[in-house]
Amino acid sequence: MSANATEPESIAAKHRASARIGTVALVAGLIASACASSDGDPMLEGAGASTQTPITTAWMEGFRTETGAELEYVAVGSTTGRELFLAGEVDFAGSDVYLTDEERRMAQTTCAGSLGAVHVPTYLSSIGLVYNLPSLEGEQLNLSADVIAGIYTGDITNWNDPAIASDNPGVDLPDLLIVPVHRYDSSGTTDNFTEYLTVAAPSVWSYGEFSNWSDNGPAGKSAVYSNGTAQVVASAEGSIGYVDVAQASGLPLAAIEAGDGFVAPTDESVTEAFALASTTYSPDTQDLMVEFDRVPDSSSAYPLAMLSYTVVCLQYEDLATANLVGSYLYFVQSDEAQQIASTTAGAVQLNAETTERIQAISESIGAFDSADGPIA
Numbered sequence: 001m002s003a004n005a006t007e008p009e010s011i012a013a014k015h016r017a018s019a020r021i022g023t024v025a026l027v028a029g030l031i032a033s034a035c036a037s038s039d040g041d042p043m044l045e046g047a048g049a050s051t052q053t054p055i056t057t058a059w060m061e062g063f064r065t066e067t068g069a070e071l072e073y074v075a076v077g078s079t080t081g082r083e084l085f086l087a088g089e090v091d092f093a094g095s096d097v098y099l100t101d102e103e104r105r106m107a108q109t110t111c112a113g114s115l116g117a118v119h120v121p122t123y124l125s126s127i128g129l130v131y132n133l134p135s136l137e138g139e140q141l142n143l144s145a146d147v148i149a150g151i152y153t154g155d156i157t158n159w160n161d162p163a164i165a166s167d168n169p170g171v172d173l174p175d176l177l178i179v180p181v182h183r184y185d186s187s188g189t190t191d192n193f194t195e196y197l198t199v200a201a202p203s204v205w206s207y208g209e210f211s212n213w214s215d216n217g218p219a220g221k222s223a224v225y226s227n228g229t230a231q232v233v234a235s236a237e238g239s240i241g242y243v244d245v246a247q248a249s250g251l252p253l254a255a256i257e258a259g260d261g262f263v264a265p266t267d268e269s270v271t272e273a274f275a276l277a278s279t280t281y282s283p284d285t286q287d288l289m290v291e292f293d294r295v296p297d298s299s300s301a302y303p304l305a306m307l308s309y310t311v312v313c314l315q316y317e318d319l320a321t322a323n324l325v326g327s328y329l330y331f332v333q334s335d336e337a338q339q340i341a342s343t344t345a346g347a348v349q350l351n352a353e354t355t356e357r358i359q360a361i362s363e364s365i366g367a368f369d370s371a372d373g374p375i376a
Contacts, residue, residue, distance in 0.1 A: 041068065041069060041070050042067075042068065042069040042070070042320065042324060043069060043070040043071075043072060043324075044063075044069055044070070044071050044072070044091055044092070044324040044325065044327075044328055045072050045073075045090045045091050045092075046071075046072070046073045046074075046081075046090050046091060046092040046093065046094055046310070047073065047074040047075075047076050047080070047081045047084045047085070047089075047090045047093060047094070048073075048075070048076065048077070048078055048080070048081020048082065048084075048085075048093040048094030048095050048311075049075070049077065049078040049081060049094040049095055049096045049187075049188050049189070049308060050075035050076075050077060050187075050225035050226050050227065050244075050247075051094075051096055051125065051188070051189060051226055051244035051246065051247070051306075051308055052073065052075070052094035052122060052123075052308055053073065053075045053227075054246050054247065054344060054345040055122070055123055055246070055340075055341045055344070055345045055347060056071065056073035056094070057073070058340050058341070058344040058345060059071060059331070059332075059337055059340060059341075062331065062336055062337060062340060063327075063328065063331050066327070066331055067324070067327045067328075067331070069324055069327070071328070073094065075225060077185040077186050077187050077188075077225070078093075078094070078095040078096050078097055078186070078187060078188030078189075078191070078211070079185075079186035079187070079188075079211050079212070080185075080186065081093040081094055081095060082095055082099065082103060082311060085110070085117075085311055086103060086106045086107060086110050087110070088110050091312070091316075091321055091324065091325055092310050092311060092312045092325060092328070093310070093311040094122065094308065094309070094310060094311075095119075095188055095308070095309050095311050096187075096188025096189055096191065096192060096306055096307075096308050096309070097188040097191045097192065097211065098119055098289055098309070099117060099119070099311060104116060104117065107313070110313070111313035111314065111315055111316070112313065112315045112316055112317045112367065112368035113314070113315035113368030115313075115314035115315050116313070116314065117311055117312060117313050117314070118286050118287040118288075118311070118312060118314055118361065119287055119288060119289055119309040119310075119311055120288065120309060120310045120311075120312060120329055120332075120358055120361055121288060121290075121307055121308075121309060121310075121350060121354055121358060122308045122309055122310045122332055123307075123308055123332075123338075123341045123345075123347040123348075123350070124270060124271075124274055124305070124306075124307055124308075124347060124348040124349070124350055125244055125245060125246060125270070125305075125306050125307075125308060125345075125346070125347050125348065126244075126245050126265040126269075126270045126273075126302055126304055126305045126306055126348075127189055127192055127193055127196075127242050127243065127244060127245070127265075127304040127306055128242070128243060128244075128245040128248050128253040128254070128265050128304070129143060129148065129240060129241070129242055129253065129254040129256065130229075130230055130233050130240065130241055130242075130243055130248050130249075130251035130252065130253060130254075131233065131239065131240040131241075131251065131252060131254060132233050132234060132236060132237050132238065132239050132240075132251065133159065133174060133176070133237070133238070133252075134237065135172070135174045136171065136173075136174070136252075137252075139168075139171055140255055140262075140264070141168065141171075141252065141254045141255070142167040142168050142254065142255050142256075142257075142262040143164070143167060143254045143255070143256050143257070143262075144163075144167050144256075144257040144262075145196070145197070145200035145201040145256070145257050145295075145303075146163070146201045146203070146204050147163050147164055147167055148197065148201065148256065149197045149200075149201035149204035149205040150163060150201075150204050151178055151180050151240060152180050152182070152197065152205075152217070152218065152220065153204060153205065153206075153207075153218050154180075154218055154219060154220070155204070156178065157177060157178055158175065158176065158177060158178060159173050159174050159175070159176045159177075159178055159238065160173040160174060160175050160176075167257075167262070174238075176237070176238045177238050178238055178239075178240060179220075179221055179236050179238050179239035179240070180220040180221065180239070180240055180241070181220065181221045181222070181223055181229055181232050181233055181236075181239050181240065181241035182213040182217060182220050182221070182222055182223075182229075182241070182242070183213055183222065183223065183224070183225070183226075183229060183242075184213070184214055184222035184223060184224050185212075185224050185225065186211045186212040187211055187212075187213075187225075188211065188308075189226060189242065189243070189244060189306070190210065190211055190212070190213050190217075190242075191209060191210065191211040192304070192306050193242045193304070194207065194208070194209045194210055194213075194217070195209045195294065196294045196303060196304055199294040199295060200257070200294050200295050200303065221236075221239070223241070226243040226244045226246075226247040227243075227247045227249070229241040229242070229243045230243050230247055230248055230249040230251060231249070233251060234249060234251060240254075242304075244306070245265050245346055246345040246346045246347065253265055256302070256303060256304065257303070258296055258298065258299050258300070258301055258302065258303050259296060259297050259298050259299030259300075259301075260299055261299035262299075263299060263300055263301065263302050263303075264302070265302050265304070265305075266302070267342075267348050268300070269300055269301060269302035269305075270302050270305045270348045271348055271351075272298060272300055272301040272302075273292055273293070273296065273301040273302050273303065273305035274290070274292075274305060274307070274348070274351070275301075276292075276293050276296055276298065276301050277290045277291060277292045277293060277305070278290070278291040278293075279291075286314065286360075286361050286364060288354070288357055290307045292305050292306075292307075310328070310329065310332065312325050312329065312365065313325070313365075314364065314365060314366070315365075315366050315367060315368040316365070316366075316367050316368070317367065317368070318367055319366075319367040321367070322365050322366050322367040323365075325365050326362045326363065326364075326365035327362070328362075329358055329359075329361055329362035329365065330358075330359060330362040330363075332358060333350065333354075333355040333356075333358035333359050333362070338350060338355070
């Protein structure tokens with residue numbers, strides 16, 4: 001699928017929405033300035049999860065070579081990215097969580113035609129618990145689900161707490177206050193992390209699953225985006241934070257409880273978690289969603305695996321945009337793109353079955369004219 005050479009419209013003009021949502025009006029100006037092509041080349045515009053930033057940045061050159069089009073992506077968090085997509089401000093959203101039922105209904109209005117929006121796997125990764133404990137250099141820190149939940153509820157406040165010592169026999173834990181760091185912005189990473197706490201530590205974690213920690217979670221130190229969380233942890237001894245492993249910035253990663261042991265995030269442990277996950281396909285196989293087992297029986301499957309999605313319309317108002325979106329999805333599943341994601345951002349390559357489904361979805365993206373119907 002090749003991109004149409006017609007210069008795309010500005011973001012604000014694409015896929016007019018009946019109303020702006022949440023913070024969309026505030027962010028739209030930032031996106032418009034960041035996504036303006038100076039040389040008139042076709043441009044695909046996306047926004048969303050900060051976890052996708054290292055990968056989309058690494059993909060820009062290859063996408064330009066393959067299609068002759070520019071790729072622009074602005075990290076605003078999964079929630080705001082979906083809001084911008086549903087307001088018609090960007091061509092796709094990067095999200096670490098699914099659209100809600102309400103967002104699916106909204107997509108019926110945003111997207112041309114009647115087919116709505118779908119989730120397309122972009123890359124497989126994981127959420128890591130990074131920490132700043134110089135005295136443990138060379139040691140592997142183990143953390144059970146109840147301990148992680150206790151740290152984030154504020155019930156466990158010191159690194160030499162007996163509960164942490166029980167997970168780490170023989171390790172000389174420091175007598176040091178714990179500083180739990182959470183995301184300030186509404187985040188798919190937070191959603192996945194709190195889902196894990198809800199499922200794996202129900203007797204300790206009573207806050208439930210949510211995307212916005214500031215509105216729903218307990219107290220703690222906050223940071224913006226995964227890279228910001230890593231920076232805060234790196235600057236404060238005794239701190240711990242949850243980040244996409246691609247943005248761990250060289251900080252040590254804890255091994256977390258799985259089966260009858262503890263497992264660190266590796267390609268092998270994340271791949272096994274994906275193999276054990278429950279996969280849901282829509283009847284036409286054009287939508288793919290994955291539910292990870294947060295309490296796996298296997299001690300070699302990492303419980304905090306995460307699949308990041310590209311959320312797209314199945315039909316757009318013009319063929320040029322449809323071609324660009326289809327070309328992007330086709331590029332994402334290619335060996336070249338998956339290898340780039342692995343080497344530059346620590347992502348785990350998608351399996352053959354998943355990439356074949358992405359290829360099929362890429363070929364199905366089309367355009368719909370309100371007067372004439374589907375456009376070939």
